[in-house]
Amino acid sequence: MTVSVPAAPYAFELEPEATALVIIDMQRDFLEPGGFGSMLGNDVSLLTRTIAPLQTVLATARATGMLVIHTREGHRPDLADAPPAKLSRGHLSCGIGDPGPFGRILVRGEHGHGIIDELAPADGEPVLDKPGKGAFYATDLELLLHNAGIQKLIVTGVTTEVCVHTTVREANDRGFECLVLSDCVGSYFPEFHEVGLKMIAAQGGIFGWVTDSPTLLEQLEAGAAPVASTTTLS
Ligand code: C5J
Numbered sequence: 001m002t003v004s005v006p007a008a009p010y011a012f013e014l015e016p017e018a019t020a021l022v023i024i025d026m027q028r029d030f031l032e033p034g035g036f037g038s039m040l041g042n043d044v045s046l047l048t049r050t051i052a053p054l055q056t057v058l059a060t061a062r063a064t065g066m067l068v069i070h071t072r073e074g075h076r077p078d079l080a081d082a083p084p085a086k087l088s089r090g091h092l093s094c095g096i097g098d099p100g101p102f103g104r105i106l107v108r109g110e111h112g113h114g115i116i117d118e119l120a121p122a123d124g125e126p127v128l129d130k131p132g133k134g135a136f137y138a139t140d141l142e143l144l145l146h147n148a149g150i151q152k153l154i155v156t157g158v159t160t161e162v163c164v165h166t167t168v169r170e171a172n173d174r175g176f177e178c179l180v181l182s183d184c185v186g187s188y189f190p191e192f193h194e195v196g197l198k199m200i201a202a203q204g205g206i207f208g209w210v211t212d213s214p215t216l217l218e219q220l221e222a223g224a225a226p227v228a229s230t231t232t233l234s
Contacts, residue, residue, distance in 0.1 A: 005179065005219045007211035008201040012152075012179045016220070020067040020150045021057065024135060024157025024164050024185075026050075026119045027072055028102050029112035031158065036105045036112060039094065042188035047158050050186040051118050053213040054156050057184055058119060060217055067148050070127045071135045073163060074106040074113045081131040081138070134166035142174060152177045154216070155208075156184035161196035168200060168207050178208035181216060 005012045029036040031047050038044045061068050075082040079097050087096055096105050102112030108129055121127050128139045135141050145153075155168055155178050164185050168178045180200055187193035200207040 001223060003219045003223070005209075005211055005216050007179060007209040007215070009205045009209070012177070012209040012211065014152050014154075014179070016064045016066050018149055019152040019154060020069055020145060020148070021061040021154045022135065022156065022167070023054065023058070023068070023070045023119060024155065024167055025071055025073045025159075026054070026115050026157055027074075027112065028114055028116055029100070029106060031116055032102070032112075034101050036100050036102070037188065039101060040092075044188075046188055046190065046193075047186040050156070050158065050184050051116065053181070054184045055118055056217065057154070057156065057181065057213050060220055061154070062122065064220060066154075067145075067150060068122070068125045069141070069144065070115055070119075070121045070125060071139075071141075071157070071163075071167075072108075072113060072115060072127065072129050073131075073133070074108050074110075074129060075131055077104070077107055077109065079107075132166075133163045134170040135163070136167065136170040136174065145176065150176070152179070154178075155180045158186050159192075160185045160187040161189070161192040162187075165196050165200070165207075172207045179216070180208060180210050181213045182210055183212045183214075 003014050031044055033044055082096060094100060097107060098105055100112060103110030106113055126144055128141055130139050153171055153176050155164060157164055171178050182197055197210050201210045
C-alpha cells in the first residue's frame, strides 16, 4: 500500500512497512516544567504542545505496524562520551552531569533523562541513547533501519532546529527520505521552529518534506493513494 500525503514542497509517498516513526528526545529534562529546559529560562509549553498530537500519531503508527524508534540525548554517568567542548559550552552554572531538578542533567538512568510518561516506549520499540544532537551519530540507528528495510522516516520530537534538524540532515545524506510533522516538533524559539521547517522543505525539499499530523493521519486512515497534492507552509 502506498500512501500519498499532501506536504511541502510536494506530496510525500510512503509505504507503511518501509517507514519508521522516529521520536526525538521527548525527555523530561526538555519538556517538563521545572526540568533542565525550564531551568534555563525556556517556556516549555512551546514543546509540550507537541505531546497530544504525537500521542495520536504514535497510536496510529503502532496500529499500522510501523517501526517506532525513540531517542534520548544523554551521557554515561562518568561522562566519558561527552566531549569536553559540549560540557563547557555556555558556561552554565548547572549543566550536563550536574545535579539538576530531576537528577543529574542529561545523564542516562536519571529521572530527567527519561522519556515523558505520555510517550513511554512500548516493549520491543528501540530506544537509542545518543551523545550528540543527531540520532545517527554514534548510534546504531542506520543499521536498525537498514535491517528493517526502512527507507522513509516520519520525524517528530524536540527541538525543531537542533536535534530534529540535525537528524533529518543526517538521514537525508544517508539516502533516507524524511517527512517532518510540524505540530509534532517544537522549539523553545518560535522563530527558529518556523524557519527550521521552511529550511527543510525549501529548494524542492532540500532536506525533506513537511506536513502536519492530521494530514498524515487522514491519509493513513484512508489507506489509499489519492491524487497527489501540495501544501504550503504557513
Ligand atoms: C535537543 C537540545 N534534543 N536542544 N537538544 O534538541 O540541546
